[in-house]
Amino acid sequence: GAVVSQHPSRVICKSGTSVKIECRSLDFQATTMFWYRQFPKQSLMLMATSNEGSKATYEQGVEKDKFLINHASLTLSTLTVTSAHPEDSSFYICSATLLTRSSYEQYFGPGTRLTVT
Amino acid sequence: GDSVTQMEGPVTLSEEAFLTINCTYTATGYPSLFWYVQYPGEGLQLLLKATKADDKGSNKGFEATYRKETTSFHLEKGSVQVSDSAVYFCARSIGGTSYGKLTFGQGTILTVHP
Numbered sequence: 001g002a003v004v005s006q007h008p009s010r011v012i013c014k015s016g017t018s019v020k021i022e023c024r025s026l027d028f029q030a031t032t033m034f035w036y037r038q039f040p041k042q043s044l045m046l047m048a049t050s051n052e053g054s055k056a057t058y059e060q061g062v063e064k065d066k067f068l069i070n071h072a073s074l075t076l077s078t079l080t081v082t083s084a085h086p087e088d089s090s091f092y093i094c095s096a097t098l099l100t101r102s103s104y105e106q107y108f109g110p111g112t113r114l115t116v117t
Numbered sequence: 118g119d120s121v122t123q124m125e126g127p128v129t130l131s132e133e134a135f136l137t138i139n140c141t142y143t144a145t146g147y148p149s150l151f152w153y154v155q156y157p158g159e160g161l162q163l164l165l166k167a168t169k170a171d172d173k174g175s176n177k178g179f180e181a182t183y184r185k186e187t188t189s190f191h192l193e194k195g196s197v198q199v200s201d202s203a204v205y206f207c208a209r210s211i212g213g214t215s216y217g218k219l220t221f222g223q224g225t226i227l228t229v230h231p
Contacts, residue, residue, distance in 0.1 A: 004160070032217060043206065043223040044161075093160060097217035103168070104217045108153075110160035 002028050004096045006109035013084055013116055021079045021112045023094030029074035030096035035067075038091040038111070050077040084116045119145055123207045123222030130197055130229050138192040138225045140181075140207035148209040150174075150183055150190040151219065155204040164192075164205070197229045 003026040013019050023033055031052045036044040048069050049057040056069035066088075068080040077096075081088050093111045097104050124139040142148065152164040152174070165174030170185035179194045190207060207222040 006160075034218065041224075041226075043221045046218065046220070049218060095161075095217070106163070106217050106219065108161040110158075 002098050002105070002107045004094065004107045004109040006094060006112050008112060009110065010113045015085050015116055016083055018080055018082045019084055019114060021092055023077045023096065023109050025075045025096040028098050030098065031074060032097040033071060033077040034095045035069060035079050036093045036095070038093055044093060081114065086116045089114055089116045119143055119148070119209060119211045119220050121207050121209050121220055121222040124225055127226035127228060130227070132199055132229055132231050133196045136194040136197045136227070138205055140190045140192065140222055141188050142190065142209045144188045151208040152179070152181055152192050153206040153208060155206065161206065199229045199231055202227055202229045
């Protein structure tokens with residue numbers, strides 16, 4: 001089946017620094033990827049839609065200048081958390097859309113645990 | 118707006134017990150409905166889906182039927198195993214399409230004891 005990877009799986013950074021998280025579709029091309037944030041024991045919250053070759057679409061309440069998304073190719077989207085603060089600590093998950101003949105299928109990455117100290 | 122309400126957990130069962138996890142959705146548009154499973158330390162995996170009313174999704178012994186009249190998509194399994202221990206998420210497509218954009222329920226932690 002289709003595989004989506006994320007790198008790094010865990011990252012610890014100091015407050016005020018920036019962190020980049022990569023999401024790759026390993027064996028298929030994805031024109032659309034999504035970024036989610038998952039708080040402990042809570043559901044996934046959609047942050048933004050990443051479209052290859054165009055600007056990301058952010059959900060209401062998500063700061064686009066803080067969470068920079070770049071979808072540079074059909075297999076790679078990156079999320080950069082700029083000037084990170086402890087409240088940005090969370091589990092970030094991406095998904096990639098695989099277009100099939102009759103529908104779209106979503107494949108999720110394993111997630112990235114961000115801890116800001 | 119589009120939302121999903123899921124049975125709160127955690128749910129603790131003995132092996133071979135019957136499982137039901139309730140899920141209801143807001144009836145806007147014609148959504149596709151999904152159950153995802155997240156095993157410890159792993160990403161979400163699609164467990165099953167249904168794209169229209171009365172469809173039944175099934176996989177690995179799990180089943181869920183798209184009930185438009187009750188706006189529900191309850192997950193069931195007749196005999197759970199220890200390996201079924203995971204977090205289960207109900208989800209619906211946003212905007213009435215199956216394009217890929219999803220809204221999730223809050224997740225239900227299932228623990229199965231031997």
